Amino acid sequence: MTKVKRIIAVDKDGTIIPPCGRCREFICQIHDDHYRWEVMVRENTILTISDLLPIRWA
Known part of the structure; x- marks a missing residue:
């Protein structure tokens, strides 16, 4: 089974940004x-x- 441990979001210019809410x-x-x-x-x-x-909202 494949699991994700880390993520990186980037802006259109490649700047690292946090994922949106x-x-x-x-x-x-x-x-x-x-x-x-x-x-x-x-x-x-x-x-x-x-x-x-x-x-959490749930």
Whole structure:
């Protein structure tokens, strides 16, 4: 089974950016374990989805 552990979102010019709120919610709705995914939000800064989305709506 293949699992994602880290993601990086980039702007059209290649700048690293955090995923938008809608994307964060969608990622977490797919599976509870996705809260542990690591997200590069800028060069040399990595957070988890849980850090970016600390309170679930569900």
